[in-house]
Amino acid sequence: MDLQTIFAEFVGPNIVYLLLAAFIIICIMAGVRIVPQSEKYVVERLGRLKSVLGPGINFIVPFLDKVRHKVSILERQLPNMTQDAITSDNVLVQVETSVFYRIIEPEKTVYRIRDVDGAISTTVAGIVRSEIGRMELDQVQANRSSLIAAVREQVAQQVDDWGIEVTRAEILDVNLDAATRSAMLQQLNAERARRALVTEAEGKKRAVELQADADLYSAEQEAKARRVSADAEAYATQVVAVAIAENGLEAAQYQVALKQVEALNALGAGEGKQTIVLPANALEAFGNAFNMLKGKS
Template identity: 60%
Template sequence: MEAALVLAVLLIVIALMGVKIVPQSEKYVVERLGKLHAILGPGLNIIVPFIDSVKHKISILERQLPSIEQDAITRDNVLIKASIVVFYRIVSPENTVYRISNIDQAVATTVAGIVRSELGKIDLDEVQSNRGPLNASIKVQLADATDDWGIEVTRAEVLDVNLDAQTLDAMLQQLNAERARRAAVAKAEGEKRAMELKAEGELFTAQRMAEAKRIQADADAYATNTLAAAIRENGMEAVQFEIAKRQIDAMGHLAASSGARTIILPTDLADAFGAAAKMFANKQP
């Protein structure tokens, strides 16, 4: 009776040893007699006790490598230090376990070589202003290089680029010189535009003055032609009428002056009035 109980307990223990429950975030690598036998996915799995054994428990969560610092020389011979970040996850645990001994170190070494090569193909300005193509190229090459290791590279980016003190100082001097050049160009363009506007204003004023003079000349010519026509039609009466009219206008302005106290009339003013009246009478129908 006791032997049967012990046997039953032993069978239960052996059965439990053959049951493996794998978490959602892991995969188990099972060996049978020292040889790869199976990869256990998340959930309930059954193995043969004493023959099969779980040798590796691999996390399939995405992981991040420590920031990688890599020295490189750009195409325009500038020494820089790039900071790179890499994210990856294991998709084929059997390859990760049996084809590489230290996956993190292997990925870091591969990234360093690829980044050094890619940075040597472009100028410093491109590294600082347009990293999209650079990051895409690094990711593609890293994925190809690590394909046999059973991993998937999800992100590989150059986060920061640092320069040595001498290069940084030279760049600052160049930047200040460029700013000074732009300021000088802007000032010159402003002065040029101001001169153009002044010249345009003077030209506009001259054109207006010339137009005014032309209009005045036309008016004077019209008046002269009118007077000449009147003289041709009426002879000296028209001349006397015009003279009388101008004398009357002058006397009116003189009388209206605030400083006027004594007005001296010319002796022929009456004659002028008479000529004007006669001329006006002749013009009446």
């Protein structure tokens, strides 16, 4: 038998079953969709949204349902954008921003917005200009974190209707024109000079205060010393007064005579002073002292 005869005997009567089997295989292949982990499929039925297929094995109705859009759900980064903005004190700045986002509802992204990246870029630019317009230049430089938080919050609210989640929005740099930079540099140098003068003046003031404190302390110590000396003299006077009151005037005269004798002895004890010139009343002092001593004994 030739091949034509074999085909006619075996295939001919079963052609219907073979075609039916082929149709079933084609339907199965057309009805099964395996979606990768990083994507979601948007399915339409006769031109209308039917469903969104998630990662894994999914089944659709062959020939009626069709996968129209394959959307990546990975996080995306927009190209860095630079836009001009004017602060509340009329300073022109150039702000460089970067935005990260991901699609969480593909059906909204597909049917509500045509150019996602362009729409987000325009939204971010408008929000940045609006926020910077409320701040002065110094506030923009000092409160960058709060500015970033405000931009991120407003961008997230604006893109919510597009099925997009903004994961990060960063302000990378705030640049100034040459004239503004020069003016700020002059202001910075003037501020540094002012601080140096203030520091020097405060140093001199502190030195004067310390010197005044030292003088005051010295005066206080000298006054204390004088007061102690005066107290000692007053005490000695008081002792003499008590002695006079208790022993009479002769005791005082006796003490004076003894002091005179001690003074004469000290004068004669020095070297090269063998010849002593005595005052006229010196002998009288000796006599008085001797008489008093004799009287006490």
